[in-house]
Amino acid sequence: MEKFVVSARKYRPVTFDTVVGQDHITTTLKNAIRTHHLAQAFLFCGPRGVGKTTCARILAKTINCLNLSDEIEPCNACQSCKSFDQSTSFNIHELDAASNNSVDDIRNLIDQVRFPPQQGKYSVYIIDEVHMLSQAAFNAFLKTLEEPPKHAIFILATTEKHKILPTILSRCQIFDFNRIQLSDIAQHLAKIAQKEHIEVELAALDVIAQKAEGGLRDALSMFDLNVTFAGGRPLTRAAVLENLHILDYDYFFRMTEALRSGSTTQVLLIFDEILAKGFDAHQFVIGLNEHMRNLLVAQQPETKRLLEVSPSVLAKYEEQARLLSPDYLLSSLSVGQNLDQQFKIAKNQRLHVEIGLLKLAHIHQVLSLASLPNNPEVEKKKIVDSQSTQGKLPQTTIPETATPARKTSLAKSIGLKSTLDIDQVAAPTAPAVHMTAPEQSDPAVGSETLPWTLVQVEKALTQFSAQCQLETEKVILTKTPKLEADGLVFQLTNEVQSGVFDEMKQALGAFLRQKFGKSEILLTKEMVVQDAIRKPYTAQEKFEAMRQKNPTIDLLREAMHLELLF
Numbered sequence: 107m108e109k110f111v112v113s114a115r116k117y118r119p120v121t122f123d124t125v126v127g128q129d130h131i132t133t134t135l136k137n138a139i140r141t142h143h144l145a146q147a148f149l150f151c152g153p154r155g156v157g158k159t160t161c162a163r164i165l166a167k168t169i170n171c172l173n174l175s176d177e178i179e180p181c182n183a184c185q186s187c188k189s190f191d192q193s194t195s196f197n198i199h200e201l202d203a204a205s206n207n208s209v210d211d212i213r214n215l216i217d218q219v220r221f222p223p224q225q226g227k228y229s230v231y232i233i234d235e236v237h238m239l240s241q242a243a244f245n246a247f248l249k250t251l252e253e254p255p256k257h258a259i260f261i262l263a264t265t266e267k268h269k270i271l272p273t274i275l276s277r278c279q280i281f282d283f284n285r286i287q288l289s290d291i292a293q294h295l296a297k298i299a300q301k302e303h304i305e306v307e308l309a310a311l312d313v314i315a316q317k318a319e320g321g322l323r324d325a326l327s328m329f330d331l332n333v334t335f336a337g338g339r340p341l342t343r344a345a346v347l348e349n350l351h352i353l354d355y356d357y358f359f360r361m362t363e364a365l366r367s368g369s370t371t372q373v374l375l376i377f378d379e380i381l382a383k384g385f386d387a388h389q390f391v392i393g394l395n396e397h398m399r400n401l402l403v404a405q406q407p408e409t410k411r412l413l414e415v416s417p418s419v420l421a422k423y424e425e426q427a428r429l430l431s432p433d434y435l436l437s438s439l440s441v442g443q444n445l446d447q448q449f450k451i452a453k454n455q456r457l458h459v460e461i462g463l464l465k466l467a468h469i470h471q472v473l474s475l476a477s478l479p480n481n482p483e484v485e486k487k488k489i490v491d492s493q494s495t496q497g498k499l500p501q502t503t504i505p506e507t508a509t510p511a512r513k514t515s516l517a518k519s520i521g522l523k524s525t526l527d528i529d530q531v532a533a534p535t536a537p538a539v540h541m542t543a544p545e546q547s548d549p550a551v552g553s554e555t556l557p558w559t560l561v562q563v564e565k566a567l568t569q570f571s572a573q574c575q576l577e578t579e580k581v582i583l584t585k586t587p588k589l590e591a592d593g594l595v596f597q598l599t600n601e602v603q604s605g606v607f608d609e610m611k612q613a614l615g616a617f618l619r620q621k622f623g624k625s626e627i628l629l630t631k632e633m634v635v636q637d638a639i640r641k642p643y644t645a646q647e648k649f650e651a652m653r654q655k656n657p658t659i660d661l662l663r664e665a666m667h668l669e670l671l672f
Contacts, residue, residue: 114326117298119160120191121179122168126294126322127286128157134281135165136178144169145279147251147260149236151267152283155323161283162232162261166190166198169259170226186226197223197230204235209242216250222257229258236262237269244271251277285320288312288414294322295329299341304333309343312416317350353385358397359422365438365466366429373463387459388449395442401427402435437469555623560589566621570614578606593628594618607631646670 119125122132131150138144148165150158167190171180180187189195201215215231223229233239239247251260251274262278264270292311299306314332318325328350332341335349347354357380364372380390403409404423413420445462452458556562564586571583582603588595598604611629618627642651649670653659663670 112327113298113330114323117301117326119157119164120167120182122161122164123177123179125157125161125164127290128161128283131157131161131281131283135161139169139174139178144259146254146258147278148262149267149270149275149278149280150261150263150283151280152265153285153320154265155318155321155325156283156286157322158263158283159232159234161281162230162263163190163198165261166228166230166232166259169228169230170195170197170223172226189225197226197228198232199229200232200234202234203238207238207240207243209240209246212239212243212246216246219250219255219258222255227257230261231258232261232263234263235265236274237264237266244274248273248277286322287320288315288416291315291318291320291322291325292416295325298326298329302333304341306341307343309416309418310341310346312419313343313346313350313352316415317352351384353380353390353393355397355419355422357390358394359426361394361463362397362401362426362430365463366434366470368467368470370464370467373467374460377460377463381456387455388446391442391446391449391459391462395439395446398435398438398442401430402432402439405432405435434469438466441465441469556621558589558622558624560586562622563587563589563594563618566618570617574610576606578603579610582607582610590628592626593630596629596631597634598631599634604631604633 122136125132148162150162152158167187168174168178168180170186170190172184172186173181175181180190182188182191186195186197190198199215199218201211215233219229219231221229254260260278262270262274267275267280267282292308292315295311295314296306296308299311310332311329314325314328317328332346332349336342336345339345346352357376361373361376364376377390381387400413400415400423403412404420404427410420410424413423415423441462445459449455449458556566567583567587571580574580574583582596582598585597587597596607598607615627615629618629619625642648649659662668
């Protein structure tokens with residue numbers, strides 16, 4: 107059986123022109139060779155599988171070629187090129203720093219550096235994963251790296267540039283390799299499929315390229331895997347999605363459409379379908395947030411280039427983005443981010459995600475209420491109710507001739523405490539009354555106008571405190587504020603109280619304006635630093651604290667002739 111060679115090795119670039127997606131690197135290296143401005147130490151850094159070691163080998167082969175072309179490419183015919191292709195060249199030395207990271211390994215390398223090459227001009231030393239070297243190894247390498255022999259060139263490769271000592275960085279020419287673009291990976295895979303006579307869908311290659319996340323080696327490995335999975339059949343997008351177990355973007359388009367229409371039934375069913383196929387709920391949340399971000403980006407022509415997707419998928423993003431407002435997408439991202447952050451600590455993670463999706467399905471209603479014009483007529487329709495300052499009680503029609511049992515049922519349905527509340531608000535002369543929560547209207551109409559005194563303010567704050575659910579709100583309201591002619595000043599002690607005060611200030615202001623018949627009441631805050639009480643620590647301090655609290659301790663000590671030992 108013929109030995110199989112993986113695509114990552116079989117189609118590994120051997121010239122600068124065949125390197126994929128790193129034109130800024132290859133152009134600079136070719137110009138350096140052409141103008142004889144070749145540095146003696148290079149640092150190639152970037153993500154895995156983007157061509158760092160490959161470019162290092164091509165550079166080593168090119169500078170030792172005896173017959174360079176005008177395009178600065180090796181001839182592949184001279185003795186140096188042939189020995190390189192056959193992996194028998196003595197001019198190229200590779201060291202894996204992940205497993206050879208001791209100071210002795212570096213000293214052995216330094217000993218080799220002193221000897222000139224047998225053929226060619228340069229001895230090239232490629233140190234892969236150089237960030238794995240120990241501190242002592244780095245220090246032993248410094249002097250040689252700064253003043254190497256003329257025939258020696260060092261190429262260091264790493265995926266974690268931040269772990270390398272600044273003294274090493276300052277002695278190298280640094281080349282930052284980019285993640286390879288999705289389109290470049292897909293085109294490269296298409297060329298390989300054509301050479302191997304493999305029938306593939308371009309959409310399948312787009313999925314592989316997207317899953318590779320900028321790493322060409324990962325893309326080639328997944329390509330081999332899916333070709334084997336296809337078993338000689340054409341490689342389709344559906345087969346790639348099944349084999350790689352990828353949550354397809356079609357799910358996110360369907361979910362967003364269900365959220366936009368407010369169909370909670372479809373939202374829950376789509377989420378259940380995703381879970382039934384074995385996908386992780388947290389990964390779905392992360393993917394949905396990314397989808398909302400992509401829709402926001404797709405709304406502007408200037409930012410569409412930030413989407414690394416195929417043209418067909420980009421068209422879908424543009425179509426759906428036109429149906430959604432930026433406010434909706436920003437609100438969705440805010441809810442989704444909170445959903446992601448709280449996922450791991452949720453006791454019931456599925457319920458946690460479902461609640462978040464239901465919130466997303468009702469964002470349109472919240473935004474429509476927030477967009478109402480701010481005028482007196484609209485203000486009269488706003489509700490300040492003891493049960494909640496967030497929602498709106500529905501209008502309920504109460505017939506005048508309703509029985510007591512019927513009144514009790516209606517009272518419970520709209521959140522009133524007793525039927526007495528119904529009798530107070532129902533108009534006796536009208537056959538039916540539309541019942542709503544107390545209005546933020548003119549205080550002279552049906553409101554209890556009180557004198558603006560500190561005693562009355564404290565009573566009003568106590569009444570409002572009974573409606574509050576947060577303990578911090580009640581703590582703020584129990585402290586007597588400073589009374590001013592046009593408002594109140596609340597004294598707060600920490601940032602938590604400050605944030606809670608900002609959230610309840612609007613509802614509290616509306617309540618006080620109605621209560622005191624004022625058109626405007628300014629509610630402000632000031633931070634007060636409390637002096638920390640130092641607790642007794644030493645034995646003497648504890649005794650002094652006990653004696654101040656109970657002076658009879660001294661009488662006991664004298665009566666029993668006790669001595670104090672501190």
